[in-house]
Amino acid sequence: MEHEERFERDLRAAMTSAPASLALRQRILAQATEENRRPKRALAGWLGALDPRGWRLLELGSLAAAASLAIGIFAGASGLVPDSSGTTTTVAGNDSGTVDLVALAYDDGSSLAGDLQ
């Protein structure tokens, strides 16, 4: 019986926990604001679409794909990407007999021979 009582007493003492810290109380009280009390209202209409918090992976993916396409079109239109039709092959042949390998790589071969000196 005495054993049992001691066990109960020790268990109770062992399970006693230190009080919650002042820092925790402060944190909770600081969070208890009027703003945190109500669910955040979504922005109305198209303004909501501008709120990045509402963006999902799919939407971000679509945006990235559209941006990539736009860059591609711009680059193509600006001549940054060589035309694969081969109509404007430029071979930097010169007197020393060197050949522009970059231009060769993009050429389809039809006009190559004529340009070599």
Add this chain to the structure above:
Amino acid sequence: MFDSAVAVMPRSDLAERPPRDFTAEQSDDGLLSQIAEGDRRAFAQLMDRHIDRAHGLARRVLGSKSDAEDVVQDAFMKVWQKAGQWQPGRAQFSTWLYRVVVNRCLDLKRKPINAALDNVAEQSDDRPDAYEDIEARERQKTIAAAVAALPERQRTAIALSYTAGLSNAQAAETMEISVKAFESLLVRAKRELRGRLAGDGEE
């Protein structure tokens, strides 16, 4: 105790509302209806009343101080946000709060744990270190470690009874089981605990 909690509130906020008489002890239900109106003083008082037990419970179930603090913070934020939905008289607030804490702890426990068991030696006993005291502390440390190693539900039952100090009926309601089932769980937990302690040469 209440003073310390109120002291940390910004002064401007305290000045927003007409002062209420907080010298009289108010019921949890009364405080909750004031919280529903956005009364932060009432929230501070309710928090001050329950935070130590809720924190102790979470810490015993989780075994981690930081995780326990997160759980308690979440639980009190739920109180702040949902006070308007509280229906007085239907249930005890403390039982509801402990249920929120226990469920959140069990959710966390199901996730990978990154915290070590740090709750074993946390007694705040300022008595002089007489030989008996040292011996008792060592015994309590051993018991706390054995409790921490118990299965989750048994550990929760022990914490509800011995840390939160709930009656069997309240603890059963918190765990959403019958009183009989809770008593049986508690008996099993203590038997398991004794077995483990005997294995350690404690008893």
